[in-house]
Structures are given as C-alpha cells and as structure tokens.
Amino acid sequence: MSRVIVIGGGAAGLIASWRAASLGAEVTLLEKTSRLGTKILISGGGKCNITHAGETEEVLAAFRPNERKFLRPSFYAFGSQDVLKLVQHNGLKVYTRPDGRVFPVDGTARDVVDSLVSHVRRSRVRIRLDSPVLGIEKTEPGKISVKTAQESFQGKVIVAVGGSSYPKTGSTGDGWEWAKRAGHTIVPVRAALAPMDVTGASTNADWRPGVALRDVTLSARQGKVFACWRGDLLFSHHGVSGPCALGVSRDVDERLGDKVGLEVDLEPDLTQSSVAQSIMSWARKNPRKHVISLTIERLPNSLGALFASSLGQDRHRLGQELSEKTCFRLAERVKSWQIGSVAHVPLEKGEVVAGGVSLEEVDYQTMESHLTDGLYFCGEVLDIAGPVGGYNLQAAFSTGFVAGTSAANPSPKS
Numbered sequence: 001m002s003r004v005i006v007i008g009g010g011a012a013g014l015i016a017s018w019r020a021a022s023l024g025a026e027v028t029l030l031e032k033t034s035r036l037g038t039k040i041l042i043s044g045g046g047k048c049n050i051t052h053a054g055e056t057e058e059v060l061a062a063f064r065p066n067e068r069k070f071l072r073p074s075f076y077a078f079g080s081q082d083v084l085k086l087v088q089h090n091g092l093k094v095y096t097r098p099d100g101r102v103f104p105v106d107g108t109a110r111d112v113v114d115s116l117v118s119h120v121r122r123s124r125v126r127i128r129l130d131s132p133v134l135g136i137e138k139t140e141p142g143k144i145s146v147k148t149a150q151e152s153f154q155g156k157v158i159v160a161v162g163g164s165s166y167p168k169t170g171s172t173g174d175g176w177e178w179a180k181r182a183g184h185t186i187v188p189v190r191a192a193l194a195p196m197d198v199t200g201a202s203t204n205a206d207w208r209p210g211v212a213l214r215d216v217t218l219s220a221r222q223g224k225v226f227a228c229w230r231g232d233l234l235f236s237h238h239g240v241s242g243p244c245a246l247g248v249s250r251d252v253d254e255r256l257g258d259k260v261g262l263e264v265d266l267e268p269d270l271t272q273s274s275v276a277q278s279i280m281s282w283a284r285k286n287p288r289k290h291v292i293s294l295t296i297e298r299l300p301n302s303l304g305a306l307f308a309s310s311l312g313q314d315r316h317r318l319g320q321e322l323s324e325k326t327c328f329r330l331a332e333r334v335k336s337w338q339i340g341s342v343a344h345v346p347l348e349k350g351e352v353v354a355g356g357v358s359l360e361e362v363d364y365q366t367m368e369s370h371l372t373d374g375l376y377f378c379g380e381v382l383d384i385a386g387p388v389g390g391y392n393l394q395a396a397f398s399t400g401f402v403a404g405t406s407a408a409n410p411s412p413k414s
C-alpha cells in the first residue's frame, strides 16, 4: 500500500488526500493551522465561486497558454462537473450565473468546505491540524521525509501549501523554499487578482472610498493599452479594487518598473461619436446648466465631481456654450477618463499570486517533480494564476486530483 503525506489542507490538499485515500493509499494530511479549507471559506466573499461552468476547452481558455497546456490533462481528468458532483453529494445545491460562475444555492463557502471535508474524513485520511511542516528531505529513491515539530513521516509527498497572498490563512509560501532546495526553479512570485494603489488622480480630495462604477472598462496603458477588463470598479482608500482592478492587476504588476496609467471607459457600449451626440442633446435641453451638473447627475456620489475635475475649464461651461468640438472633447474624456497611475499592486491582498514552482519541471500528466521521484506539487504553489471566475479553485481541485491519483498509483520509475 502506498504511504502518502499531503502537506496543506486547502482546496488542492483536500482533493489530493481524498483521492489518494479512495484509491487505497494510507494518507496523512498535515495542516499548519487549526482548520481546513480556510481560503475556500473566504472565497467569493464567503459565498465561494466553486468553479466555472462550460466545456473544458472554454474553461481552459481563461488561462495563459503555458498554464493551459499544463492544466489540460488535469481538467479532463477532473473537471468542473466532477467537482460539482463531489460537493453536491452531501445535498449541497449549486447554481450557475449567466457569466458561468458557479455558487452554492442558499449556501455558503462553509457548506462547500464541510462537504469536501466529509469526503476526506469518510475516506479515512489521518488529519493532523496545527501541524506546520518544517521541511522535507529526500531519503531514498521515491521516498521523502517530512518533519513537523512533533513527528516525522516518510512516503510519497504531495506539496499543496498554496501561495503567499492572505498570509493569515496559513499560506505563506513555504513550499517554494522546499522546492528550491530540491533543485526546482521558482518563477518570481507576483501579485495577481489584487487591488491597485493609485497616485496622481486628478484630485485626490474627491477620491471617495466605497464608491462603485457599474459595468465600465478599465484599461492599463503604457503608451498602448496592454490590458483591459470590463465589469464593476470600486474606488478604495488607496486606489481601485473590484473585478476590473483585479482583472488587469497581474499584467500591470509585470510592467510596473515603468509608469502604468489607468483609464476608465464610462460608456463601453457607445462610440465616442454617440457619446458626443448625447452630450449635444443634453446641452440643447439644458442651456443654463453647467457641465459639472451633468457629471454629478450621471455618476454616483463624489465620482461626478472627481470626473468633472478631469475636464478642466470645460466643467464650468453652460450647455448653451458647448460647441460640437467641445462635446467631442468631453466625449473623449467619458471614453478614456485618466484616473491616475499605479503606485503599487499589493501581493498579499491578491486573491492569488502568479509565479511559483516552474511548470517546466513538473510532469503535467502526474504532477510529479521531474527532479525528485515521489514528490508532487498541486494548486497555487505551482506557477498558475487564472482570472476571477472560479478558475483558481478549479485549478487547485484538478491538479490535486491528479496528484492524489498518481501518488497512490506511482509510476514504475518511482
């Protein structure tokens, strides 16, 4: 019987330990903190966007090409339908939003964790909470020794310790040090799906935290636009957050050595010319009103004033004073409102991190290290970061499943 030690009781480790034990392996799950699935508990604002529905290739398309290639066998082995079947086994019901994101119905992330943990317990995994692993070491071919402060273990080892964002959840990047010692390359770890701190906004006095813009496009620009995301944008104390900010943050962080400007298209469905036409028609109907009152009417709370301040002297013009040229200039601002440049993308506040154990050095059919037999990696410890939408949990579940399968049924070489 294979002896398998799974390090980390998050999404990847729970599935890996359940899968390996279901296949008959003797499995010990070592979790640093006093509970399992902590990051799942805070996912999707406590609601847990469990996965993303759709054809496997469509789900894979959300990832960068090298990640997609790496994940393909895992997603076919254990895709979103398999995850849903598993979590629904205990009566949890789920629904799919029109954008493909799947959530529990009338339930929370707690129900998802309870469902996963019940599978792990039923498959007789030995669970050790409050057991931070201090290090791992290769002992003999195909066997790794794992040390906690109290005990040591030996067997096949699955490293499922996650990344390093939200470190209070227990995920503090421990796996990268172990992987490095085993000779693995660690792709530099960077922020992804994170809020962004912004400087140089037209008037910071009008920058009001907590205000949201619905359905706009946020673009990141260095000369040319290199990333954009459509959705809601939230103004926070130091900058921007919400789906749009998270959506561009990975690309922004990668280019932050040079200045990155952010701009918002407030009317993504309209051309500049049709925005200009509607400003002209407003001006005809409101000859005695100032432009600033138009922006205050149209934008939530203080954002009208913030946007108006970006219009310079035009904001004080009356409707009757607006020439066609001015209307086009105002429309240009509506379509590309410069809100400032990015000062910092805080890695620790991201929903995931990009970077980690290089995919080149892990077998994508088995999750086993190319460098050390009997050592497996799964979940966010790997150099994988999908967009918002249930993709990251799915990547953790799928790679966890494959790691559990292969550690329980090692290939002949190990």
Ligand SMILES: Cc1cc2nc3c(=O)[nH]c(=O)nc-3n(C[C@H](O)[C@H](O)[C@H](O)COP(=O)(O)OP(=O)(O)OC[C@H]3O[C@@H](n4cnc5c(N)ncnc54)[C@H](O)[C@@H]3O)c2cc1C
Binding pocket: 007, 008, 009, 010, 011, 012, 013, 030, 031, 032, 033, 036, 037, 038, 039, 040, 042, 043, 044, 045, 048, 049, 050, 051, 131, 132, 133, 134, 160, 161, 162, 163, 165, 166, 169, 170, 171, 172, 173, 174, 175, 350, 351, 352, 378, 379, 380, 381, 389, 390, 391, 392, 393, 394, 396
């Ligand atoms: C606020 C937030 C919201 C999110 N929302 C979503 C969402 O709705 N949908 C989605 O798909 N993704 C979401 N994500 C991302 C998703 O939660 C992660 O990608 C996923 O949980 C990664 O799973 P993992 O098992 O690889 O790592 P983790 O979930 O981080 O689990 C790693 C586990 O390893 C343990 N560990 C670490 N070091 C050691 C050690 N030395 N010894 C023993 N144990 C150790 C940790 O305590 C932890 O329990 C969100 C993330 C955050 C932070």
